Amino acid sequence: MTDNETTMRKVPQRKRGQERVKKILDTTAELIAAHGYENVTTNQIASEANASIGSLYQFFPNKDAILMALSERYLEELRAIMGEQFNAGEAIDFFDQLDRLIDIFHDFYMDNPGFKPMFYGSYGLESLTQSGEEFYTDIVGQFDILFARRLNLPDEKRLLVTMVMVSIVKTQVTMIDEADESLRPGLLRELKAVIRAYIKSLMD
Amino acid sequence: MTDNETTMRKVPQRKRGQERVKKILDTTAELIAAHGYENVTTNQIASEANASIGSLYQFFPNKDAILMALSERYLEELRAIMGEQFNAGEAIDFFDQLDRLIDIFHDFYMDNPGFKPMFYGSYGLESLTQSGEEFYTDIVGQFDILFARRLNLPDEKRLLVTMVMVSIVKTQVTMIDEADESLRPGLLRELKAVIRAYIKSLMD
């Protein structure tokens, strides 16, 4: 649900309200991508979304709630498309599957500029950090299941491996996005090579 | 030089002034580590450093300048201790050398809590980003020289390898620092294993 009841002051009933909320979230994503969360004002969001601040605050209790709603929208979408690839089963080659997952994450990252500042650069936002961590734990869990099937490692070690791998992919995709455009394909290829070499070294 | 003339309104002449500046930087590091840059006020810094705001602004033209001065202090120190290890020459085993460099960076990170928020989570601070990038470029350059001696790769590819490696170490050390204390030794070990596997895969 995009309309999380705990983060919303009022759940929009009519279509007009729902469109308002959607427009506000879209606008917030754009503005955050361009200027960073701390540098975007609620008045700016409202104005850019063709709403009055009063209207904005009818639905959102405070500024942070807007970010949280946006975060949840992103996370659900990403969880859905990654879930498909996780359930690809044993038909596909293991390493190809890893490559595909990296590609999916990378594509999502590039397609949603507002997504980036959601996990990095937002100190002191308890609830947001929490929702990001939930997602992270979820992904680690998915990979752990995958690795349990494909790698022969003691549980404890496997968890470390998974954490490091997920963390590397997450941070490197960010780094690739920030790098010069001409370098991106090469960097993405090397990222895949790193993961491949690492996982292979665990199979000997 | 800690007393960078471009970021300082006035370079402290007397010992008292120099101690003031040092105390302000130390205090800023502590406060930033605890609450994040955006959440720390200049009045708070002054008060915590047993100085008046007026005194603070006698030396620093604005809040950002404090952060920049602090950043430079960190970067010089880190550059110095890493430089030693880079110049260890061919006497030491290549992989051991990489491990040592990772350890050095990790130790520095753990010993200087104010260092972390300096590179992550500070959107919209042009000059700071720039000084961090300079440092990054410098380190990549150092590694590139090292790799040129040890690996047989075309220049273009070697640069990509170096960038990815430095970036991974940088981000993973951050991640390790944020992880639960009991996991840290394991995560650090895996980080080294990743780098080792990756570099080894390039030597075949």
Place this chain on the structure above:
DNA sequence: GGTTTTTATGAGTGATTGCTCACATTCTAT
């Protein structure tokens, strides 16, 4: 048409915060 619910409006408020400035104190040198 009348009533109620939902949504819209934006000037204004209160709190925060980076920073100034007029003036005071301390140190150094002659």
Place this chain on the structure above:
DNA sequence: ATAGAATGTGAGCAATCACTCATAAAAACC
């Protein structure tokens, strides 16, 4: 001792910004 330079002080200014509230329009229902 005295001048001059360096450093110290903190009340208060100006600007910003998240958020409120009294009121109005729009839509839904009878």
